Amino acid sequence: MGTFGTAPRGAQEERRRERLLREDWQAARRQALRWTDAGEDGQRILARLLVLTARGWRLLVTRRWPGTRAPGADVLLVGPGGVFVIDVTAGDEPREERAAALLAGTKAAESAVAALGMSPVAVQPVMVLAGRRAPTERGRILVLGEQEAGPVLLAQRNRLRPASVRAIADHLERMFPEHEGASVDRRAHAASGLPRHGVPEGLFDLQGLRDQPLKEAMGAPIEQWMTFLHPDQVGLVRRDWGGPARISGPTGTGKTVVALHRTAHLARRTTGRLLYVTFANNLPRVQATFFETMAPAVAGRVEFSSLHSWARTFLQERGVPVRLNKDKADTAFGLAWKDVGREGPLARIDPAPGYWREEIDYVIKGRGLTRFEEYRTVPRRRRKVSLSGTQREAVWELYEAYASQLRERDVHDFNDVLALALAEAARPRERPPYAAVIADEVQDLTLVGVRLLHALVGDAANGLLLVGDGQQSVYPGGFRLTDAGIDIRGDRGQVLRTNYRNSGRILDAALTLVADDSFEDLDGVRTPGRRDVDLTHHDGDVVRVTGATADAHDGELVQALRSLPAGALADTALLCPSAGGVSHYRRLLERSGVRVCPLERYDGRPVDAVKLGTYHRAKGLEFKNVFLPRYDAGIANGAQAGGTPAGTQSPQSALERAELLRSGLFVAMTRARDLLWLGSVGGRAVPA
Numbered sequence: 001m002g003t004f005g006t007a008p009r010g011a012q013e014e015r016r017r018e019r020l021l022r023e024d025w026q027a028a029r030r031q032a033l034r035w036t037d038a039g040e041d042g043q044r045i046l047a048r049l050l051v052l053t054a055r056g057w058r059l060l061v062t063r064r065w066p067g068t069r070a071p072g073a074d075v076l077l078v079g080p081g082g083v084f085v086i087d088v089t090a091g092d093e094p095r096e097e098r099a100a101a102l103l104a105g106t107k108a109a110e111s112a113v114a115a116l117g118m119s120p121v122a123v124q125p126v127m128v129l130a131g132r133r134a135p136t137e138r139g140r141i142l143v144l145g146e147q148e149a150g151p152v153l154l155a156q157r158n159r160l161r162p163a164s165v166r167a168i169a170d171h172l173e174r175m176f177p178e179h180e181g182a183s184v185d186r187r188a189h190a191a192s193g194l195p196r197h198g199v200p201e202g203l204f205d206l207q208g209l210r211d212q213p214l215k216e217a218m219g220a221p222i223e224q225w226m227t228f229l230h231p232d233q234v235g236l237v238r239r240d241w242g243g244p245a246r247i248s249g250p251t252g253t254g255k256t257v258v259a260l261h262r263t264a265h266l267a268r269r270t271t272g273r274l275l276y277v278t279f280a281n282n283l284p285r286v287q288a289t290f291f292e293t294m295a296p297a298v299a300g301r302v303e304f305s306s307l308h309s310w311a312r313t314f315l316q317e318r319g320v321p322v323r324l325n326k327d328k329a330d331t332a333f334g335l336a337w338k339d340v341g342r343e344g345p346l347a348r349i350d351p352a353p354g355y356w357r358e359e360i361d362y363v364i365k366g367r368g369l370t371r372f373e374e375y376r377t378v379p380r381r382r383r384k385v386s387l388s389g390t391q392r393e394a395v396w397e398l399y400e401a402y403a404s405q406l407r408e409r410d411v412h413d414f415n416d417v418l419a420l421a422l423a424e425a426a427r428p429r430e431r432p433p434y435a436a437v438i439a440d441e442v443q444d445l446t447l448v449g450v451r452l453l454h455a456l457v458g459d460a461a462n463g464l465l466l467v468g469d470g471q472q473s474v475y476p477g478g479f480r481l482t483d484a485g486i487d488i489r490g491d492r493g494q495v496l497r498t499n500y501r502n503s504g505r506i507l508d509a510a511l512t513l514v515a516d517d518s519f520e521d522l523d524g525v526r527t528p529g530r531r532d533v534d535l536t537h538h539d540g541d542v543v544r545v546t547g548a549t550a551d552a553h554d555g556e557l558v559q560a561l562r563s564l565p566a567g568a569l570a571d572t573a574l575l576c577p578s579a580g581g582v583s584h585y586r587r588l589l590e591r592s593g594v595r596v597c598p599l600e601r602y603d604g605r606p607v608d609a610v611k612l613g614t615y616h617r618a619k620g621l622e623f624k625n626v627f628l629p630r631y632d633a634g635i636a637n638g639a640q641a642g643g644t645p646a647g648t649q650s651p652q653s654a655l656e657r658a659e660l661l662r663s664g665l666f667v668a669m670t671r672a673r674d675l676l677w678l679g680s681v682g683g684r685a686v687p688a
């Protein structure tokens with residue numbers, strides 16, 4: 001309640017702020033008179049920008065004003081919203097020329113701040129036009145009328161803390177000596193001797209600026225990685241590549257972060273659409289959320305999708321009928337196995353039909369093989385069971401029986417959808433549908449999937465970017481990019497080496513698990529499981545808990561989750577190798593009153609609940625705390641998977657399965673930044 005006779009405190013404060021704002025404006029108008037060459041319009045715009053310096057922004061104005069009007073920015077403005085490279089344009093100036101000069105100035109500013117690790121996503125070219133206009137975009141340039149400039153700049157997402165604003169502005173001042181720092185000085189008008197009144201206020205949008213402090217205060221800064229990277233990473237983000245490129249590197253080395261920044265950078269340099277795909281469904285959703293925060297201006301032009309759902313939409317748009325039916329396809333395979341597999345030579349090698357389904361899915365259909373002659377000699381990468389010519393014939397017979405069952409039922413499986421999309425994408429067309437395609441976790445795609453993406457952009461400069469890590473491949477089969485006809489040479493193949501995610505202990509435990517599993521990376525080079533990774537030092541722990549019984553183990557798990565500090569669930573995941581495990585722990589946590597968010601519903605926005613899902617669904621994600629209950633159940637004594645009774649698999653297929661399970665577990669373990677909780681039952685433990 002306000003006191004009788006006095007204005008409420010809020011209103012008083014508002015009046016005080018308004019008075020200060022008017023004083024700033026008066027002072028700024030007088031100070032701007034010194035830029036005589038800028039003309040009346042330019043002075044007014046500069047005064048508006050000067051006012052921002054009273055709110056923690058730093059302004060650098062060209063000394064050559066208007067000078068040669070050569071490439072370069074009139075104004076560099078640094079504030080919580082980032083770096084703005086500004087062209088001050090009077091109404092009658094040729095806009096095309098100004099735009100070209102502004103973009104050249106922006107590039108120079110991007111190069112300058114890249115040395116500090118600042119991503120180009122945080123550098124925005126702006127054209128401020130004399131007179132009032134609605135905001136528009138001109139390519140990557142934000143075009144603002146002079147009255148909108150202040151409010152729009154203040155309303156940008158908060159990316160830089162005051163110390164960063166200072167450091168960046170100081171750096172720019174050093175790098176651009178032809179610019180001088182200027183700030184509003186409330187005492188200036190008194191000292192200047194100029195009349196205190198007589199400055200036209202009509203054009204100054206007090207309302208817009210008055211509302212902004214509230215909005216500013218409400219917006220917590222976005223995450224650091226959305227603005228700052230390592231300078232080497234920024235180099236990759238900005239690089240011009242003459243054709244398809246690849247970024248690989250061990251887990252947690254910032255591959256996805258670089259891919260997202262590069263996507264934003266490319267989107268700002270074109271007017272076309274971009275496609276960002278991965279294999280898994282939920283990862284693109286999470287990445288879309290992050291992208292919207294870090295690069296809102298271009299988010300509308302980037303499609304984030306799983307490859308399969310993208311392919312289905314693409315075919316639908318092109319009028320190609322798709323009859324995807326997983327259940328019917330499973331039935332088709334079951335019948336084919338019954339007819340030609342179960343009693344044949346394949347069952348003696350591995351009686352699990354799943355093994356042979358994978359052979360068809362990944363080695364035959366995944367690679368787009370359509371003739372036995374191709375299959376007879378194809379290298380079956382990551383498959384440990386070697387097959388003789390006769391055995392390959394038996395596989396081919398199974399494949400043909402499956403194909404005929406699918407035809408009979410008139411259904412497609414997932415591989416058929418990609419093959420149809422590839423045929424459609426390979427048709428000649430006037431314009432490529434995308435300016436660029438970025439594939440994350442590319443090691444999980446099939447060869448047909450990668451060919452499909454390549455077909456969308458071909459070998460265009462900066463067209464295709466493949467990002468991934470062969471060590472995190474969790475599916476059988478495998479291929480080399482050269483098999484897809486993608487020629488990545490010279491500096492278009494890049495490897496990141498510094499892990500920024502995991503604490504040393506966590507990474508060590510994960511690498512110990514796969515130490516003996518050498519793998520072929522995307523470049524086709526065989527790499528030892530315990531590979532060299534540079535660590536950024538931060539603390540973190542691996543906690544191992546063994547329960548004498550399953551119940552005791554689960555009790556420990558609930559206890560550990562409950563003892564996390566308040567709010568920590570938002571950055572916590574509980575991951576299981578199978579859907580069965582997920583259901584079990586979902587029931588357990590719900591019974592125990594621990595909030596749960598299924599990973600398939602998680603979209604990257606903070607939610608105060610444990611994210612629960614399979615190892616595969618967690619691909620590409622990360623959490624501060626990761627809980628892996630009964631983590632060693634499947635892998636302790638060699639693999640028993642795919643419903644195969646113990647002892648009936650060939651030793652090679654058991655080895656292969658064990659390796660895939662270790663890869664899945666490796667991925668799950670490396671999702672943890674600070675705490676990795678490993679639970680086992682009955683003293684079983686994997687050396688790690």
Ligand SMILES: Nc1ncnc2c1ncn2[C@@H]1O[C@H](COP(=O)(O)OP(=O)(O)OP(=O)(O)O)[C@@H](O)[C@H]1O
Nearest residue numbers: 225229230251252253254255256257469500501620
């Ligand atoms: N230069 C950097 N400085 C600080 N942190 C960084 C830097 N680069 C990346 N990170 C952080 O490292 C973590 C891992 O990044 P990212 O998810 O991009 O790695 P990745 O290589 O794609 O991992 P994975 O292959 O395991 O999915 C993220 O938290 C990211 O913010």
